[in-house]
Amino acid sequence: xxxxxxxxxxxxxxxxxxxxxxxxxxxxxxxxxxxxxxxxxxxxxxxxxxxxxxxxxxxxxxxxxxxxxxxxxxxxxxxxxxxxxxxxxxxxxxxxxxxxxxxxxxxxxxxxxxxxxxxxxxxxxxxxxxxxxxxxxxxxxxxxxxxxxxxxxxxxxxxxxxxxxxxxxxxxxxxxxxxxxxxxxxxxxxxxxxxxxxxxxxxxxxxxxxxxxxxxxxxxxxxxxxxxxxxxxxxxxxxxxxxxxxxxxxxxxxxxxxxxxxxxxxxxxxxxxxxxxxxxxxxxxxxxxxxxxxxxxxxxxxxxxxxxxxxxxxxxxxxxxxxxxxxxxxxxx
Amino acid sequence: xxxxxxxxxxxxxxxxxxxxxxxxxxxxxxxxxxxxxxxxxxxxxxxxxxxxxxxxxxxxxxxxxxxxxxxxxxxxxxxxxxxxxxxxxxxxxxxxxxxxxxxxxxxxxxxxxxxxxxxxxxxxxxxxxxxxxxxxxxxxxxxxxxxxxxxxxxxxxxxxxxxxxxxxxxxxxxxxxxxxxxxxxxxxxxxxxxxxxxxxxxxxxxxxxxxxxxxxxxxxxxxxxxxxxxxxxxxxxxxxxxxxxxxxxxxxxxxxxxxxxxxxxxxxxxxxxxxxxxxxxxxxxxxxxxxxxxxxxxxxxxxxxxxxxxxxxxxxxxxxxxxxxxxxxxxxx
Numbered sequence: 001x002x003x004x005x006x007x008x009x010x011x012x013x014x015x016x017x018x019x020x021x022x023x024x025x026x027x028x029x030x031x032x033x034x035x036x037x038x039x040x041x042x043x044x045x046x047x048x049x050x051x052x053x054x055x056x057x058x059x060x061x062x063x064x065x066x067x068x069x070x071x072x073x074x075x076x077x078x079x080x081x082x083x084x085x086x087x088x089x090x091x092x093x094x095x096x097x098x099x100x101x102x103x104x105x106x107x108x109x110x111x112x113x114x115x116x117x118x119x120x121x122x123x124x125x126x127x128x129x130x131x132x133x134x135x136x137x138x139x140x141x142x143x144x145x146x147x148x149x150x151x152x153x154x155x156x157x158x159x160x161x162x163x164x165x166x167x168x169x170x171x172x173x174x175x176x177x178x179x180x181x182x183x184x185x186x187x188x189x190x191x192x193x194x195x196x197x198x199x200x201x202x203x204x205x206x207x208x209x210x211x212x213x214x215x216x217x218x219x220x221x222x223x224x225x226x227x228x229x230x231x232x233x234x235x236x237x238x239x240x241x242x243x244x245x246x247x248x249x250x251x252x253x254x255x256x257x258x259x260x261x262x263x264x265x266x267x268x269x270x271x272x273x274x275x276x277x278x279x280x281x282x283x284x285x286x287x288x289x290x291x292x293x294x295x296x297x298x299x300x301x302x303x304x305x306x307x308x309x310x311x312x313x314x315x316x317x318x319x320x321x322x323x324x325x326x327x328x329x330x331x332x333x
Numbered sequence: 334x335x336x337x338x339x340x341x342x343x344x345x346x347x348x349x350x351x352x353x354x355x356x357x358x359x360x361x362x363x364x365x366x367x368x369x370x371x372x373x374x375x376x377x378x379x380x381x382x383x384x385x386x387x388x389x390x391x392x393x394x395x396x397x398x399x400x401x402x403x404x405x406x407x408x409x410x411x412x413x414x415x416x417x418x419x420x421x422x423x424x425x426x427x428x429x430x431x432x433x434x435x436x437x438x439x440x441x442x443x444x445x446x447x448x449x450x451x452x453x454x455x456x457x458x459x460x461x462x463x464x465x466x467x468x469x470x471x472x473x474x475x476x477x478x479x480x481x482x483x484x485x486x487x488x489x490x491x492x493x494x495x496x497x498x499x500x501x502x503x504x505x506x507x508x509x510x511x512x513x514x515x516x517x518x519x520x521x522x523x524x525x526x527x528x529x530x531x532x533x534x535x536x537x538x539x540x541x542x543x544x545x546x547x548x549x550x551x552x553x554x555x556x557x558x559x560x561x562x563x564x565x566x567x568x569x570x571x572x573x574x575x576x577x578x579x580x581x582x583x584x585x586x587x588x589x590x591x592x593x594x595x596x597x598x599x600x601x602x603x604x605x606x607x608x609x610x611x612x613x614x615x616x617x618x619x620x621x622x623x624x625x626x627x628x629x630x631x632x633x634x635x636x637x638x639x640x641x642x643x644x645x646x647x648x649x650x651x652x653x654x655x656x657x658x659x660x661x662x663x664x665x666x
Contacts, residue, residue, distance in 0.1 A: 003407075003431060005456040046649050074336075075517055082643065083416040085436045086651070089641035093520035093654045098336060100444060100517055101641070101656075103418045103436040111433060115448060122454035123338040143645075184408055184433055187426035308422035308434070310415065312476075316379050321422045323432060 003212050005182050007121035012173035013329070014128075015068075017061025018285040019054050020278075021137065021163030023270075027263045032286040033164075034061045040138065040163050048082060051136035052091025054165035054278065055080070058285075059092065059132050062167040070095045073169070074125070077115050078132040079108035080277050081140050081161070083310075092132065106202075106231050107185060107306030109133040109166060109281040110325045114182040116170050117327070127171060134165035135276025144311060145195060157197040159233045160270035162262055166281025168289070177292045180299075180330045181217075185209050185323035187308065193319050195309065199236025199272055202305040205322030206232060207243035209303060213326055214249060221254045224328075225297035228288060230280035230304035231259035233273030258283035280304045298331045336545050339514050340454035345506035346662070347461075348401075350394025351618040352387050353611075354470065354496030356603075360596045365619040367394045373471065373496050381415060384469035385424025387498035387611065388413070391618075392425065392465050395500040403428045406502070407458070410448050411465040412441035413610050414473050414494070416643075425465065439535075439564050440518060440639030442466040442499060442614040443658045447515040449503050450660070460504060467498035468609025477644060478528060490530040492566045493603035495595055499614025501622070510625045513632075513663045514550075518542055518656035520641065526652050528642065532569025532605055535638040538655030539565060540576035542636060546659055547582060554587045557661075558630035561621060563613035563637035564592035566606030591616035613637045631664045 018033045025036035035057055037043075042053035055078065063070055076095070079102035080087035088101060104111035112131035120126055138148055140161040146152045170179070190204035206229060214220065221227050232240055237257050244250065258280045259273035284302065291297040309320040351366045358369035368390055370376075375386035388411065396403055409428070412435035413420035421434060437444040445464035453459055471481055473494040479485045503512070523537035539562060547553065554560050565573055570590050577583065591613045592606035617635065624630040642653040 002458045005458050007455045008457065009455070048645055048649060049651075079436065081417075083645060084414075084438065084641065084643035086641065086643045086646040089520055089654045089656075090646060090651055093522055093641075096519055098517035099520050099656060100448065100658075101436040103412065103434040105417065115433065115451075118448075118451045118455040121456075122340045122342070122451040124341065125335045125338050184431035186429055187422055187432050189426055308417065308419065308426075310417035310419045312381055312416060313419040313423060316381060318382075318419070318423055321426045323422075323434075325433075 002216055003183050004216050007117050009121040009172050010174050010178050011117045011120045011170050012176045012178045013168045014171050015062045015066035015169040016285040016289050017058045017065060017167045018282040019057040019165050020282055024162055024164050024262055027268060029261060029287055033282060047136055047138035049090060051080060051087035051134050051139050055088055055091040055132045055134040058165040058167035059130060062169050066169060073097050073128050073130050075119060075129045077102055077112040079103055080134045082143060087134055104323060105306030105308050106275055106277050107304040107323050107325055108277045110302055110304035110327055113327045114184060114325055117179045117182055120170060120172050129170050130167060132167045133277040133281045135161050135278040137161045137163045140276060154271055155196045156271055157235045158271045159198050159259060159273055159275035161276040162274040162279040164278030164282035166278060166285040175332050177289060177329055178332050180328040183213055183326040185325040187321045187323050189319045189321050191319055193314060195314050198275055198307045199233040200239055201307045201320035202322040203232060203236045203239035203243060205324040206240050206303060206305050209324040209326055211247055221251045224254060224299050224301045226256050226300045227251050227254045228300055228302045229257045231275035232257050232305055233259045235272040292331050295331055301326060301328050335549055337514050337516050337549050340450050342454040342505050343507050343511050344450045344453045344503050345509045345511045346501045347504050348395045348399035348502040349618040349622050350391045350398060350500045351615040352390040352498050353615055356601060357495055357497050357595055360601060362594060362620055366615060380469055380471035382423060384413060384420035384467050384472050388421055388424040388465045388467040391498040391500035392463060395502050399502060406430055406461050406463050408452060408462045410435055410445040412436055413467045420467050437656060438639030438641050439608055439610050440637040440656050440658055441610045443635055443637035443660055446660045447517060447658055450512045450515055453503060453505050462503050463500060465500045466610040466614045468494050468611040470494045470496045473609060487604055488529045489604055490568045491604045492531050492592060492606055492608035494609040495607045495612040497611030497615035499611060499618040508665050510622060510662055511665050513661040516546055516659040518658040520654045520656050522652045522654050524652055526647060528647050531608055531640045532566040533572055534640045534653035535655040536565060536569045536572035536576060538657040539573050539636060539638050542657040542659055544580055554584045557587055557632050557634045559589050559633045560584050560587045561633055561635045562590045564608035565590050565638055566592045568605040625664050628664055634659060634661050
């Protein structure tokens with residue numbers, strides 16, 4: 001069977017919310033986010049709880065934009081980078097909503113869009129569904145690598161986990177920003193075991209997904225106003241380009257990587273670019289979805305990229321497995 | 334809107350596979366499992382990798398039972414208890430299948446059934462979908478509590494993480510063991526922060542789900558041949574009974590808890606009973622689904638229970654949040 005899925009009922013994104021930390025606010029997209037906190041704490045007393053607050057804030061912002069209360073939501077899909085996804089459960093439990101927890105590393109936002117679209121398309125009892133994903137630099141660094149206080153030297157290929165959260169709300173509908181098709185990622189082991197080179201670990205999965213998508217659909221990158229990747233960064237984006245070239249595919253100026261867009265390399269020392277569950281979520285909600293609402297973009301391909309690894313799997317010599325799910329969005333009258 | 338979802342297309346479970354470790358084989362259900370390994374190692378050199386092998390084995394057993402190759406599967410939903418779900422990604426990546434990673438702690442098996450049903454019901458391009466969940470005692474104990482080598486004293490309320498994995502394969506269809514309805518769990522904070530009392534942490538979520546389900550459906554427990562819970566254990570089962578009683582609901586002899594069923598308390602010192610993602614998965618695949626295939630049971634309610642916590646959330650004073658998704662299964666001619 002084919003890998004590209006066209007759910008039987010059309011689903012639209014009817015609201016969105018984004019919240020970021022100080023460094024993300026200082027970046028080129030800073031003015032576009034709905035909310036930022038200069039302290040990166042979001043009122044919490046630990047970085048882990050602060051990530052939970054990022055998710056809660058993003059969901060509240062999306063509800064507020066739609067002038068709705070959380071009680072109108074029938075189901076939440078959410079995930080984050082913390083062990084056992086405790087940022088999502090800690091931050092969202094007080095809403096008392098039916099919940100499905102996801103783990104796709106930095107690919108969770110698009111994985112969530114895929115699951116939410118399937119849920120709305122298959123169950124008439126569901127009216128409105130939310131997707132929330134978050135990451136927090138200070139929580140992620142001490143969990144996956146080293147606590148920031150250690151002051152470790154970072155390699156040029158290292159990426160900067162974004163302190164960011166995004167939320168989209170979806171319902172069945174034929175107009176506005178609609179989900180057109182979805183495609184799940186395959187787990188691809190590119191042989192990389194360096195936790196400071198996420199771009200190289202994820203690029204083979206990104207290439208696998210794009211090659212399957214363009215081959216099966218017969219489309220080309222220029223059929224889209226943007227081919228958006230989540231957080232390949234500069235390193236991973238260059239590798240993706242090299243992996244696609246032998247197949248005659250060039251993304252060219254259609255390619256936009258949220259991790260590259262989020263920070264200014266001349267002013268902000270983030271090395272290869274941003275990363276994290278919240279990176280593509282916040283940039284989609286603050287930049288790409290508004291462009292589509294204003295019809296400055298009409299069709300985009302959104303591909304998130306995740307590195308399925310834990311410190312223990314790295315310590316035991318395991319490779320970092322990449323995954324890259326895709327959704328295509330289009331503006332309909 | 335209602336919480337009980339009836340996906341628009343009927344989905345059936347057409348195959349199943351179960352694999353367990355030595356203690357689970359020695360228990361009352363030992364002879365029913367498809368596969369066991371007396372060493373608990375499954376050919377791997379670490380406990381974490383052994384858990385990956387458990388999932389791979391369960392999937393292969395399910396494929397083998399159906400006389401199919403993995404290439405006929407269009408999508409896998411999987412999850413486990415390890416940080417960043419690396420047992421699932423490590424064990425299943427070599428199949429090269431489209432993959433959606435889930436995190437619902439010990440509730441992941443039913444969460445997977447819910448998502449797989451929605452996926453098959455919404456996307457005609459999908460023919461066959463798999464759900465795999467695993468847990469491994471030695472990996473879970475050292476990750477969540479203490480390494481076994483430490484020899485820590487366990488409290489009477491503690492549960493024994495099962496070394497077990499289960500896999501079901503699903504397709505659209507009207508006959509055999511069919512999914513009737515699904516319901517996502519809500520995150521319920523019962524105020525428990527003792528990582529050695531999972532039963533008490535999960536029972537409030539189990540009560541919340543059952544009360545919503547029976548209230549909305551108008552059904553009673555005796556409408557089912559069994560009301561199956563995943564791993565409340567003896568402690569959590571007693572608390573669930575107490576929580577349901579004021580609402581006039583008694584599960585009585587319909588209640589079967591997979592964590593209680595898995596071990597013999599007279600011969601096996603597992604305290605309050607078994608737990609883990611693999612507990613309800615393996616017991617469903619080895620005991621309940623075969624009973625339904627033989628029509629000894631015709632309708633069951635399957636509710637998995639998960640404790641959404643990590644060691645860091647416990648150390649930071651967070652409560653353990655419970656969740657309990659439900660699927661109902663029925664035999665159709």
